Amino acid sequence: xxxxxxxxxxxxxxxxxxxxxxxxxxxxxxxxxxxxxxxxxxxxxxxxxxxxxxxxxxxxxxxxxxxxxxxxxxxxxxxxxxxxxxxxxxxxxxxxxxxxxxxxxxxxxxxxxxxxxxxxxxxxxxxxxxxxxxxxxxxxxxxxxxxxxxxxxxxxxxxxxxxxxxxxxxxxxxxxxxxxxxxxxxxxxxxxxxxxxxxxxxxxxxxxxxxxxxxxxxxxxxxxx
Ligand code: ADP
Ligand code: ADP
Numbered sequence: 001x002x003x004x005x006x007x008x009x010x011x012x013x014x015x016x017x018x019x020x021x022x023x024x025x026x027x028x029x030x031x032x033x034x035x036x037x038x039x040x041x042x043x044x045x046x047x048x049x050x051x052x053x054x055x056x057x058x059x060x061x062x063x064x065x066x067x068x069x070x071x072x073x074x075x076x077x078x079x080x081x082x083x084x085x086x087x088x089x090x091x092x093x094x095x096x097x098x099x100x101x102x103x104x105x106x107x108x109x110x111x112x113x114x115x116x117x118x119x120x121x122x123x124x125x126x127x128x129x130x131x132x133x134x135x136x137x138x139x140x141x142x143x144x145x146x147x148x149x150x151x152x153x154x155x156x157x158x159x160x161x162x163x164x165x166x167x168x169x170x171x172x173x174x175x176x177x178x179x180x181x182x183x184x185x186x187x188x189x190x191x192x193x194x195x196x197x198x199x200x201x202x203x204x205x206x207x208x209x210x211x212x213x214x215x216x217x218x219x220x221x222x223x224x225x
Contacts (some may be wrong), residue, residue, distance in 0.1 A: 025220030089158030
């Protein structure tokens with residue numbers, strides 16, 4: 001069954017004002033488990049808006065958002081927050097790691113917030129770091145890591161609570177091409193190991209071509225290929 005399903009999702013900003021902008025116009029999208037999908041579009045096309053709606057950080061004006069079969073329309077905020085915490089992981093262009101905590105602690109904290117024991121959380125954090133080649137950096141703080149290493153830690157943190165859906169907004173947008181490729185490989189390793197579904201916004205066509213599926217967001221419409 002689908003991890004994420006969007007049906008007829010529309011979104012405007014500045015509704016009814018002179019600056020009204022219709023960002024999404026009836027978007028339909030179904031993501032299956034284990035699938036890595038590129039969301040390709042130029043800056044300003046609405047990628048972040050789509051990811052925020054898919055991740056329950058924002059609501060559409062019209063249409064349905066289903067996560068793991070649950071229709072989130074009209075659900076109370078506490079339920080939306082619970083589903084977001086349990087089922088969705090986010091990665092952004094900038095890592096947003098907590099600077100005063102080490103890599104391993106940054107991955108432990110969301111698990112503690114989700115009810116894990118410290119021992120469980122540390123084991124999982126170290127396993128995640130190991131799978132992206134960062135075991136030797138586990139006790140470094142973000143400032144002591146390179147940009148690519150910081151992003152790999154951010155991926156591990158996004159996966160800390162074993163989400164079904166990973167949403168990434170230009171996760172390599174801040175990195176040089178070679179580092180982008182390595183960070184992307186690490187992401188693919190994590191996704192393949194966990195079987196989750198990933199939707200990755202990028203304007204890097206080379207990376208997009210390496211994903212299972214490519215979706216283009218154009219004039220508020222999503223098209224495949
Ligand atoms: P992308 O991620 O593809 O760069 P966004 O989803 O961030 O695109 O933005 C799509 C369009 O909506 C842009 O024109 C942007 O300026 C506009 N926009 C985004 N957020 C808001 C907002 N909160 N209020 C008004 N306009 C917004
Ligand atoms: P963008 O790519 O849209 O610019 P940023 O990297 O600036 O994204 O991330 C900030 C965005 O994250 C804000 O738009 C905010 O609405 C959103 N956000 C709010 N709460 C959370 C949360 N709990 N986890 C992740 N992102 C959140």
